[in-house]
Amino acid sequence: MAFESLTEKLQNVFKSLRGKGRLTEADVKTALKEVKIALLEADVNFRVVKNFVSAVQERAVGQDVMNGLNPGQMVIKIVNEELVSLMGSETTELKLLPGNEITIIMMVGLQGAGKTTTAAKLAGKLKAKGRQPLLAACDVYRPAAIRQLQINGEKQGVEVFTMGENHSPVDIARAAVEHAASHNQNVVLLDTAGRLHIDEDMMDELVRIRNAVPVTQTILVVDAMTGQDAVNAASSFNEKVGIDGVILTKLDGDTRGGAALSIRQVTGKPILYIGMGEKLSDLEQFYPDRMASRILGMGDVMSLIEKVQAQVDEEQAREMEQKLRKASFNLNDYLDQMQQMKKMGGIGEIMKMLPGMGLNMKAKDMPDMDVTEKQMARTEAIIRSMTPKERENPDIINASRRIRIARGAGVDQAEVGRLLKQFEQGRKMMKQLPGMMGGRGKRGRFKLPFGL
Amino acid sequence: MFEKKKSIFQRLKEGLTKTRDNIVSGIDSIFHGFSAIDDDFYEELEEALIMGDLGAKTTEQILDNLKEQVKERHIKDPQDCRQMLIDSICRQMDLGENAYEYEKRKSVVLVIGVNGVGKTTSIGKIASQLKEDGKKVLVAAADTFRAAAIDQLDTWCRRAGVPMIAHQEGSDPAAVIYDAIQAAKARDIDILICDTAGRLHNKKNLMEELKKINRIIDREYPECYRETLLVLDATTGQNAMVQAQVFTEAAGIDGIILTKMDGTAKGGIAVAIQSELGIPVKYIGVGEKIDDLQKFDAEQFVRALFDVKRDE
Structure with a gap:
């Protein structure tokens, strides 16, 4: 059940309303009905949705529709602004004590949220920042939980403190902090067992740990796929143990992650990081505005823009444009462009971030994308099998050179031929471009290569 | 009962x-x-x-x-x-009559799902219950990816008194399944239960791996009765629908194990999945003890669904 994007739905709703100057109550109501469904499908809590929708309604009715927007877009704009402000307007950093003191971070959450994996990732991140972290294995209940932490800790090059399964988590926490003090470590991450928020004894255990050692930050780890129940779990943890921040895991799935909004609403606590995969680097900073877009199903346009800006060197872009104008574009430049695209995470990643694409795309729709990426890898192999001279001046490639290149790249000769032909066509097209761009005069935007 | x-x-x-x-x-x-x-x-x-x-x-x-x-x-x-x-x-x-047919036949039970839903734990419980019923059970540790997953399954198997086939961490899960099938045949096992790594359904390569496992079972043990169970976390929201769809496409699903029903989540997405995809819930998990996995009872489930919390 791929979700139709909200933008699309609203566009349909407002088809007949183009050009109206002011949002009427009826307009807003129709639009908000769709917004409500979108939020519910994204797993935002029912009550949170209700309050949100009525707040937006109040603000939107009677507003002037801005120039250049249709009523649907105007409502989305307001919805988005309100959503971002609900999510917390800015990125919050994990609070750490100065390096000469020991920061104690306690990871808590339900079973299967990803505490152990996240604890190790966080430790790795802190280590990369120059801290000396220690992981403490306080999950004495789940079979092999300690072993899992040990393996993950090893991968991150972070020491894991364990006392086996026969000590109480409170004692382990205490001993871990002592160990850290005597070993010059300044961050202790307590990996606690997964527990149900209604299990009084287990919740009490967390309170006892917190009373035994001076916990700096208690972090709730939540599965981003959590449904309506997220509010119950989050508010219980907050009331009984007290939390300082949240880490949202498994956001590399295709869930819309409405739980983020619910949790933020009921606890008022910031979301610090999001888990985007299995690798260390996949624990990413949280950006409220992007999450708002994701929940609404409007695609992560912001992320894309930012990524493009970060990766494409302005200077390089200008140089490229010069080359295009002079039609001196060669295979080296072609390779450069492919590298840049790769830095942005490949075509698949870029597509995923476009509105109405990624989140709504089913896995089975993806293969084409993989083919494209595979094709790119082959193209790269071919170009890399050429000599610098050949890359600069592809015209010199004759039959014997072609055989050598094909052998080097492990492809068919015909494929080399095809690439050269394609490149020639592309270059021809570009020769015509300067004329077209000339009219506009200005710096012209950098374009992705070959129709992408 | x-x-x-x-x-x-x-x-x-x-x-x-x-x-x-x-x-x-x-x-x-x-x-x-x-x-x-x-x-x-x-x-x-x-x-x-x-x-x-x-x-x-x-x-x-x-x-x-x-x-x-x-x-x-x-x-x-x-x-x-x-x-x-x-x-x-x-x-x-309602489940109908033949929901647990696999218990009576020579069968291979494949247990699949996303990360952290409770696959390994559920397998431990099912294995133990079947063993108690006098079945010859074998467990295949085909989650070769997650750190210490094999150790975790091993602990459960020892508790249940059920043998386990395992390779090294990081080895090919399909090879584990292959070996387990040969062992099941040789030892005249009634029910072979296969653990698999948690995989997000939008990871294409992992889903391909699952298809491969599925093919191996079909090829190596065509005469067995196949039962594929999707484990769903009851706290999961609407994304569970997509999970059910994509896993169905990859491996075909005969039933759902709905875990973590001892919390406050109702697991209502199972109703939506049943109505949209026709996949029934067959088990629900209500705790961490070995007998905390129960066969599904529709009426109790629906009753619990309407047992709402109210702030008055």
Whole structure:
């Protein structure tokens, strides 16, 4: 059940309303009905949705529709602004004590949220920042939980403190902090067992740990796929143990992650990081505005823009444009462009971030994308099998050179031929471009290569 | 059997009453306080269904259906309306007779799902129950990816007294399955249960790996009875629908194990999945002990669904 994007739905709703100057109550109501469904499908809590929708309604009715927007877009704009402000307007950093003191971070959450994996990732991140972290294995209940932490800790090059399964988590926490003090470590991450928020004894255990050692930050780890129940779990943890921040895991799935909004609403606590995969680097900073877009199903346009800006060197872009104008574009430049695209995470990643694409795309729709990426890898192999001279001046490639290149790249000769032909066509097209761009005069935007 | 069933409903309810918050327990909670079937009544019902994770679409369908029935049969009393609703969901969730056919045959049970839903734990419990029933059970540790997953399964198998086939961490899961099938045949095993790594359904390579595992079983043991169970975390929201769809495409699903039902989550997405994809819930997990996995009982499930928490 791929979700139709909200933008699309609203566009349909407002088809007949183009050009109206002011949002009427009826307009807003129709639009908000769709917004409500979108939020519910994204797993935002029912009550949170209700309050949100009525707040937006109040603000939107009677507003002037801005120039250049249709009523649907105007409502989305307001919805988005309100959503971002609900999510917390800015990125919050994990609070750490100065390096000469020991920061104690306690990871808590339900079973299967990803505490152990996240604890190790966080430790790795802190280590990369120059801290000396220690992981403490306080999950004495789940079979092999300690072993899992040990393996993950090893991968991150972070020491894991364990006392086996026969000590109480409170004692382990205490001993871990002592160990850290005597070993010059300044961050202790307590990996606690997964527990149900209604299990009084287990919740009490967390309170006892917190009373035994001076916990700096208690972090709730939540599965981003959590449904309506997220509010119950989050508010219980907050009331009984007290939390300082949240880490949202498994956001590399295709869930819309409405739980983020619910949790933020009921606890008022910031979301610090999001888990985007299995690798260390996949624990990413949280950006409220992007999450708002994701929940609404409007695609992560912001992320894309930012990524493009970060990766494409302005200077390089200008140089490229010069080359295009002079039609001196060669295979080296072609390779450069492919590298840049790769830095942005490949075509698949870029597509995923476009509105109405990624989140709504089913896995089975993806293969084409993989083919494209595979094709790119082959193209790269071919170009890399050429000599610098050949890359600069592809015209010199004759039959014997072609055989050598094909052998080097492990492809068919015909494929080399095809690439050269394609490149020639592309270059021809570009020769015509300067004329077209000339009219506009200005710096012209950098374009992705070959129709992408 | 009835005793057992009752105890699980008790447990579900206990889960709820454990909270110190105000709870109006009992199935009648939302239906009391309404003397007539009006908009407020339907709104309350909508809230209960959506808060139970049935999703906006399924909720709308159920309510439209209900409204129609109410009109047709001239129902005035909310109590009657309640019974009608419960009956219809129960009917829909009913398992039929051959739901546990695999227990009686030589079979291979493949257990799949996303990360952290409780696959390994569920397998430990099923293995132990089958063993108690006198079956010869073998477990295949094909989660070769997650750190210490094999150790975890091993602990469960030892508790259950069931043998396990495992390779090294990081080895090919399909090879583990292959070996396990050969062992199952050689040792005249009744039921082979295969653990797999948690995989997000949008990771294409991992889904391909699953297809491969599935093919190996079909090829190496064509005469066996196949049972593929998807493990779903009851706290999961609407994304569970997509999970069910994509896993069905990859491996075909015969039933769902709904875990973590001892919390406050209702697992209502299972109703939506049943209605949209026709996949039944076969087990529910209500705790961490070895007997905390129970065969599904539609009526108890629906009752728990309407056991709503109210802040008064």
